Amino acid sequence: MSATILIVEDEPAIQELISYNLRNTGYVVLCADTAEEAVAMVNDVLPDLVLVDWMLPNMSGIDFVRLLRSGQRTKPIPIIMLTARVDETDKIAGLEVGADDYMTKPFSPRELNARIKAVLRRRIPEVSDEVVDVGGLRLDPTTHRVTISDVLEAAHPREILLGPTEFRLLHYLMAHTERVHSRAQLLDRVWGDHVFVEDRTVDVHIRRLRKALEATEKDDLIQTVR
């Protein structure tokens, strides 16, 4: 749960203040005095959020933001800009290059926390909400429901209850039909990249999924390929 936050700020006092505060809140904090240094750090470890001062020696904060936004890998990182200025045009420029939020100094730690939390919160959801329908089985991400969509059943769409993981698994499989997925692939795509679980765990979840679908006679939609 502890997100990594990169602070790019040349004034040591402010840097210290912010980092102390964030560490206290439970974040992992990285600090850079210059944009150049920050670039190097980002190259190494991808932070979950970046706080950038507007005014920096050499490369300005805004250039740094532009750089982050142009990179495939760094594009989605949420950014909050910090500035002493209260100039309106700056504010706009900041948001225009792609900062997610903007704070003028001085600010309270409390407010900073609030904005960080809000920004992190909003960044996460990026799932498609489209209904998937395969062979009479329908999955709706919005209502989070799985039902039978056969004509005969249409009047009384039976609902199939699944646990969170089974739901994600089914969603993934339904979004990628007609192909074989290795256990490793499924772990990567459904469980997430850096998880440490046994391969065999996939079997069990597939089993649970099939079991849930048994009642609907749709369990043959999932097949094993050796």
Add this chain to the structure above:
Amino acid sequence: MSATILIVEDEPAIQELISYNLRNTGYVVLCADTAEEAVAMVNDVLPDLVLVDWMLPNMSGIDFVRLLRSGQRTKPIPIIMLTARVDETDKIAGLEVGADDYMTKPFSPRELNARIKAVLRRRIPEVSDEVVDVGGLRLDPTTHRVTISDVLEAAHPREILLGPTEFRLLHYLMAHTERVHSRAQLLDRVWGDHVFVEDRTVDVHIRRLRKALEATEKDDLIQTVR
């Protein structure tokens, strides 16, 4: 529920005319003379709807719309564009960048009101003042009351007492039934933007809401989806 509407219009006469009218109708109105100013305001308070003039000094209305649409936070805000032109291509351009509706000057206050209402109803049902009725539970935003609307109970409509937050929460849920809302989503939509509260706080309020509804046996209308 009195929605907040932001007017971005450089001609003082028109701005005045519109704002007078909307205030009269019961909306909370914010005004900006330029897109730049508007950006600053949006950054501060998230309006429920934005009226933008096409022709603005410096940043054009269309750029402003594009900016709003590109921001995670401002993306869902409904937008109505105002213009003196009647050019079809403009209309298309306006809708293309993401405006929800489009009005050519001069327009009658009556028509403006109608469109605003329509757009609000379509995009954010919970801010329109319409009575919501779900599964025998009725919520009236104007009288700020929640009652049972079952036939049997009709004679003695029992009233359910709720705190302000519970009321807003229930209103939101009733306006968006049949879908799952994450804690983060609820915080954004019910508590408002830029608030700093724990995710878990939502749990507590849901609990209070359910408790209040228990007496009416309608508490099963709110379900948990893991």
Add this chain to the structure above:
DNA sequence: TTGCCATGTCATAAATTTGTAAGATTTTTT
């Protein structure tokens, strides 16, 4: 100021989900 109400937070209880191990079964190889 005092008292009350609404709210947010925390600690703890309750409920659900998930990963694993171990044995049963099926498929493939030898």
Add this chain to the structure above:
DNA sequence: AAAAAATCTTACAAATTTATGACATGGCAA
């Protein structure tokens, strides 16, 4: 046909998530 390899099942304890009650704080009115 037997052995080997892979998959399926089931049971269960650990881990995670949600529900609940209690408490502290802050605003507001009496």
